[in-house]
Amino acid sequence: MKRLLLLPIFLLLAGCNITTLNPKSDTASEQSFLIWFSFGLMMIVVVVVFVLFIRFFMKYRYTEAKKDFLPQDVHGNLKLEIxxxxxxxxxxxxxxxxxxAITYDQSPGPKSSEQQEHIDVYVTAQQYLWTFKHExxxxxxxxLVLPAGKPVVFHLKSKDVIxxxxxxxxxxxxxVLPGKELTYQINxxxxxxxxxxxxxYCGIGHGxxxxxxxxxxxxxxxQYLARE
Ligand SMILES: [Cu+2]
Structure with a gap:
């Protein structure tokens, strides 16, 4: 019965395709590195906390032998506090x-700061449509069609809402903001x-x-660019 209850959870999880963790560009790789890096660091903390927790739990738990034991009063411990x-x-x-470092390097800005060779794509968002205009x-x-292996600079603007x-x-x-063009680079x-x-969320047709x-x-x- 319990296993049956878990089934919908597995089905839901099976439907969530976490492509953020399966990066297909240098930009996305750096971002997923940050996710894994912070996750790893957090896991170290989790492991240390749980090991100490179990250790203290075993060591100081109540037993018949320690029935009348009263711990000594102490005031602070400088080493531990530091x-x-x-x-x-x-x-x-x-x-x-x-x-x-990575966030600043990748942050979208009001203008394209890139001097290197790249492809420009002008992206216009409106309720509920994306228009992609090429050079x-x-x-x-x-x-959206892009060439592989080239830096792409997106010029993003909106016709109506955010x-x-x-x-x-x-x-x-x-x-993507109305009234202000942002650029974002994908390498x-x-x-x-x-x-x-x-x-x-931008309105009823957002989904x-x-x-x-x-x-x-x-x-x-x-060839795609040349096609009418
Ligand atoms: Cu939307």
């Missing part, structure tokens, strides 16, 4: 260094078909605001 103050600070520093003027709706541009396999979500996407979606992201070889991308 340890449990310094250790968390160290952990936070270890966590902060790569997080801040030669080629436009497509709800279909949306959020998200292709989980290629990179984290970025808000070295790998060939494949990925799911893209709006990640900011349908999905698009296909296809990363193809450069020559296939050129």
């Amino acid at each position: 340890t449990w103050t310094v250790l968390p600070i160290l952990l936070l520093i270890i966590l902060a260094v790569p997080t801040i 030669n003027g080629k436009e497509d709706r709800n279909k 949306h959020s541009f998200w292709v989980p396999a290629l990179g984290g979500k970025v808000d 070295n996407p790998q060939k494949g078909s990925y799911e893209g979606k709006c990640a900011e 349908d605001m999905r698009f296909d992201a296809e990363v193809v070889a450069m020559d296939v991308y050129q």
